[in-house]
Amino acid sequence: MKTDPNFPNGPLKSIHGKCLVLQGDDIDTDRIIPARFLKCVDFESLGHVVFADDRKEQKGNHPFDLEKNQDASILIVNKNFGCGSSREHAPQALMRWGIRAIVGESFAEIFFGNCLALGIPCATASNSDILKLQKELELEPRNKYLLDVNNSVLRCNNKNIHMNINKGALEMLLSGKWDATATLISKTEELKKIMKDLPYLNNFLLDK
Amino acid sequence: MSAGTLYDKVWDLHRVSNLPGGSTQLFIGLHLIHEVTSPQAFAALEEKGLRVLCPDRTIATVDHIVPTNNQQRPFSDPLAEEMLKTLEHNCAKHGINLFGIGSGKQGIVHVIAPELGLTQPGMTVACGDSHTSTHGAFGAIAFGIGTSQVRDVLASQSLAMNKLKVRRIWVTGQLSAGVFAKDLILHVINKLGVQGGVGYAYEFAGPAIELLSMEERMTICNMAIEGGARCGYINPDEKTFEYLKGRLNSPNESNWDYAIKWWKSIATNTSAVFDDEVCFNANEIAPTVTWGITPGQSVAINDTIPAPDSLNVDDRAIAQEAYEYMGLNPSLPIAGIKIDVCFIGSCTNGRLSDLQIAADIVKGQHVASGVKAFVVPGSEQVSRAAKEKGLDTLFQKAGFEWREPGCSMCLAMNPDRLEGKQISASSSNRNFKGRQGSAQGRTLLMSPAMVAAAAIKGEVTDVRELMTSTQT
Numbered sequence: 001m002k003t004d005p006n007f008p009n010g011p012l013k014s015i016h017g018k019c020l021v022l023q024g025d026d027i028d029t030d031r032i033i034p035a036r037f038l039k040c041v042d043f044e045s046l047g048h049v050v051f052a053d054d055r056k057e058q059k060g061n062h063p064f065d066l067e068k069n070q071d072a073s074i075l076i077v078n079k080n081f082g083c084g085s086s087r088e089h090a091p092q093a094l095m096r097w098g099i100r101a102i103v104g105e106s107f108a109e110i111f112f113g114n115c116l117a118l119g120i121p122c123a124t125a126s127n128s129d130i131l132k133l134q135k136e137l138e139l140e141p142r143n144k145y146l147l148d149v150n151n152s153v154l155r156c157n158n159k160n161i162h163m164n165i166n167k168g169a170l171e172m173l174l175s176g177k178w179d180a181t182a183t184l185i186s187k188t189e190e191l192k193k194i195m196k197d198l199p200y201l202n203n204f205l206l207d208k
Numbered sequence: 209m210s211a212g213t214l215y216d217k218v219w220d221l222h223r224v225s226n227l228p229g230g231s232t233q234l235f236i237g238l239h240l241i242h243e244v245t246s247p248q249a250f251a252a253l254e255e256k257g258l259r260v261l262c263p264d265r266t267i268a269t270v271d272h273i274v275p276t277n278n279q280q281r282p283f284s285d286p287l288a289e290e291m292l293k294t295l296e297h298n299c300a301k302h303g304i305n306l307f308g309i310g311s312g313k314q315g316i317v318h319v320i321a322p323e324l325g326l327t328q329p330g331m332t333v334a335c336g337d338s339h340t341s342t343h344g345a346f347g348a349i350a351f352g353i354g355t356s357q358v359r360d361v362l363a364s365q366s367l368a369m370n371k372l373k374v375r376r377i378w379v380t381g382q383l384s385a386g387v388f389a390k391d392l393i394l395h396v397i398n399k400l401g402v403q404g405g406v407g408y409a410y411e412f413a414g415p416a417i418e419l420l421s422m423e424e425r426m427t428i429c430n431m432a433i434e435g436g437a438r439c440g441y442i443n444p445d446e447k448t449f450e451y452l453k454g455r456l457n458s459p460n461e462s463n464w465d466y467a468i469k470w471w472k473s474i475a476t477n478t479s480a481v482f483d484d485e486v487c488f489n490a491n492e493i494a495p496t497v498t499w500g501i502t503p504g505q506s507v508a509i510n511d512t513i514p515a516p517d518s519l520n521v522d523d524r525a526i527a528q529e530a531y532e533y534m535g536l537n538p539s540l541p542i543a544g545i546k547i548d549v550c551f552i553g554s555c556t557n558g559r560l561s562d563l564q565i566a567a568d569i570v571k572g573q574h575v576a577s578g579v580k581a582f583v584v585p586g587s588e589q590v591s592r593a594a595k596e597k598g599l600d601t602l603f604q605k606a607g608f609e610w611r612e613p614g615c616s617m618c619l620a621m622n623p624d625r626l627e628g629k630q631i632s633a634s635s636s637n638r639n640f641k642g643r644q645g646s647a648q649g650r651t652l653l654m655s656p657a658m659v660a661a662a663a664i665k666g667e668v669t670d671v672r673e674l675m676t677s678t679q680t
């Protein structure tokens with residue numbers, strides 16, 4: 001698998017860029033990436049088919065097709081974004097399209113975890129803040145925003161919008177340890193001990 | 209904070225280490241993989257120069273992309289063939305047991321693990337598939353994971369997880385005739401919302417749950433994820449033990465009593481503390497059908513599609529989207545909606561008892577003209593057992609197609625799919641836009657019995673009207 005140098009890497013303290021507004025609650029991963037595109041053994045070709053069916057239906061008017069959004073990197077969504085299937089193809093497709101952070105009212109859990117594992121922060125804000133932000137972006141789509149992960153705020157000019165970033169996720173993003181593999185494999189001794197103590201791995205003979 | 213629940217106990221027993229930021233490294237007792245979400249994980253493993261830590265704790269099968277009419281290799285779809293070949297290659301290379309087509313044990317991953325006795329109480333189970341919550345029916349803590357996490361489990365047999373809160377869903381009473389586990393869970397999701405379970409594990413308990421068979425319990429836990437809960441579980445009891453006895457990977461006779469003793473010990477204590485509790489009465493639940501584009505948008509069979517002003521303010525926008533997409537107007541009765549395709553199968557309702565119940569409805573009747581109806585058993589074992597009972601010929605005589613096992617039109621990654629705006633009555637678990645293979649395709653979720661009734665009548669029908677007194 002090739003790793004693009006532009007993909008998230010190391011500690012992620014802030015993300016700077018234009019915002020793309022995608023309105024609607026309960027946008028599921030089947031919509032982010034329809035199942036037929038899951039027929040692949042790598043993720044490389046997923047970027048241009050993100051939201052394929054919705055985009056086809058909206059004939060060029062989908063937010064991911066609008067000219068003004070083409071270089072956006074912060075996605076603004078509403079409630080329960082990424083619900084449904086566990087397919088990591090969904091955040092992979094978003095990342096390969098160019099998304100580097102997602103701000104919304106709430107996220108589905110598996111999706112949130114999948115994003116974190118790719119180094120894409122998912123930050124939440126209140127319903128009223130998100131609606132206000134979406135309105136503002138309608139008027140001023142070219143403004144650049146800074147998602148300051150460290151201080152959990154989204155900044156533009158002199159305005160600050162307070163963000164919530166899950167504490168565990170925050171630490172992982174800031175330390176650069178959002179890719180958990182290295183940490184997990186370093187605990188072999190502790191893991192062996194758990195395995196030695198689990199009845200179902202030991203013929204249930206432990207407390208005979 | 210919850211205490212003394214099965215979830216707490218299993219969590220503590222599997223905790224390897226505390227990770228920075230408050231998450232936990234959790235040992236995974238059973239890892240299930242399939243062809244769609246594993247290839248990139250193996251590739252990443254190789255890229256990092258890592259090996260599979262415990263190949264004997266990982267089990268593979270092929271389900272999502274397999275054709276259900278002609279399974280001759282190579283598959284006619286070259287992409288599907290490539291995916292299966294990749295899985296075969298990865299399993300051979302890393303010493304992972306693969307239950308492939310024709311092995312007698314292949315099938316949907318969430319169907320085969322229980323029937324092989326792999327899923328057991330007190331385990332942690334992970335799989336790159338959101339419906340892994342199914343395995344909670346045995347009192348396991350089971351969750352769906354993404355591909356990066358599949359890589360982590362392969363490399364370390366563990367996962368970084370945040371502990372969930374626990375909500376007990378207590379169900380009193382008893383399901384009436386013609387009302388099934390599917391109706392119960394659709395009802396619960398409707399009441400608590402598709403986001404209601406975010407941050408929670410759902411413990412399903414109470415008299416109505418205890419009465420359910422293991423297969424019905426799997427239907428309940430399977431759809432916990434559709435209610436937003438990362439996992440759902442039911443405490444193990446005599447039914448659980450009876451189901452497991454003598455299965456391929458169940459504890460053998462000399463360990464059996466010890467196993468039961470341990471399994472009982474991990475069940476939720478009577479004094480357990482929950483973060484939240486809600487209560488339902490099974491007697492009040494009717495056959496339930498979805499009308500919209502999320503599994504929470506459902507109504508009882510004798511009801512009408514809800515009008516916007518009868519819904520919570522928060523639910524109105526998505527309802528509007530659903531009316532438009534589905535081409536269904538508010539206040540239209542759900543019964544009587546014409547159906548094009550009927551699908552019985554999936555990890556929600558593709559087990560032997562599901563097929564049996566549908567067969568009882570279909571027996572001696574015929575599929576309405578113009579309706580395409582088909583049955584896809586959840587596994588090779590289910591298929592074999594159904595054939596032994598003559599269900600295949602019974603369905604065929606009634607005008608159904610009888611297929612080979614796989615996920616099929618649950619997500620339509622194989623050739624089984626809706627076309628254009630077709631509308632399906634489906635025993636599967638998701639009615640998202642485009643879920644069944646056509647970008648305009650429409651799905652009505654319901655129990656397999658209700659799918660059978662819809663097939664016979666050509667429209668959404670209250671199955672109770674078709675049930676003779678001997679069937680009830």
Ligand code: SF4
Nearest residue numbers: 339554555615618619
């Ligand atoms: S049957 Fe459907 S929900 Fe179940 S594993 Fe297959 S695709 Fe997923």
